[in-house]
Amino acid sequence: MLSQAKGVLFDLDGTLLDTAKDLGACLNYLMDKYGFEHVSYEQYRLVASDGVYPLLDLGFAEQLVHFDREQLRQEFLDYYLENIAVHSKPFDGIVELIDAIERQNVPWGVVTNKPAFLTDPLMLQYPEFKQSIINVSGDTLPQRKPDPAPMLLASEALGVASKDIWYFGDAERDIQAGRRADMTTVIAxxxxxxxxxxxxxxxxxxxxxxxxxxxxxxDQAKDRPNL
Structure with a gap:
């Protein structure tokens, strides 16, 4: 039961929280506003954690060149901040996993590329996450994943050597950052x-x-099983 972990870190979108429907709702708000067809859940789910611009690319496609990308991004973020946790919820099993981690007195935290002005209010919506030691956001440092710097900052905050930390993430940049920081990496x-x-x-x-x-x-960390 995570017997080798002295600390645990999680990515946020797509790992701790299923935020796709709220992000998709923001995109479809813009689709409605500018007269485009809605983007389906099956389409936007795959780019939900990639940031605003990939979602805009998905929705507006070749018509995006006729719009001010920065204005659309700001409209997206304004709407998202007002509706940040309407549909988002922890993935099935996450609350139980965190409970098990906390019962073992293992410190844990979050390292995400989401900017802090969104990460912080989002995390506050979930009392299950109140024991997070640190929430490193995409703009906490000049570097962001896949750079290992945010991982090492989180390691310092947990008071645990990076080699003794397990990092969960659902994107290649997560695994790259974890590996570069010498952490045990887990694909969510x-x-x-x-x-x-x-x-x-x-x-x-x-x-x-x-x-x-x-x-x-x-004790199989080097075997890389698919569980």
């Missing part, structure tokens, strides 16, 4: 994975289909 396969065929190339220690599956792992 329940998240916004675009192409499962590429996961092996990320070279994570684990690829886990459900948050609670990691609790069955003992």
């Amino acid at each position: 396969k329940w998240g916004y994975i675009k192409n499962e065929q590429e996961l092996a190339s990320w070279q994570a220690n684990y690829c886990v289909a459900h948050p609670l599956h990691i609790l069955a792992v003992e």
Whole structure:
């Protein structure tokens, strides 16, 4: 049961929280405003954690050149901030996993590329996450994932050497950042994975289909099982 972990870190969107429907609602708000057809859940879910610009690219497609991208981004963010946790919720099994981590007195936190003005109010919506030691956002430092600097900052805040920390994420940049910081990396396969065929190339220690599956792992960190 995470027997090797002395600290745990999570990505936010697509790992701790299923935020896709709220992000998609922001995109479709703009679709309505400017007379475009809605983007389906199946389409926007795959780019939900990539940031605003990829979502705008998805919705406006070739028509985006006729708009002010910065204005659209600001309209998106304004709407999102006002509706940040309407549909978002922890993925199934996440609350139980965090409870297990806390019962073992293992410190944990979040490292995300989401900007702090969104990360902080979003995290406050979920009392289950109140024990997070640190929430490192995409603008906390000049560097962001896949750079290891945010990971090392979080490691320092937890008071745990990076080699003793497990990092969960659903994007290649997460695994790259974790590996560069010498952490044990876990692919959150329940998240916004675009192409499962590429996961092996990320070279994570684990690829886990459900948050609670990691609790069955003992001393196999180098075996990289697909659980």
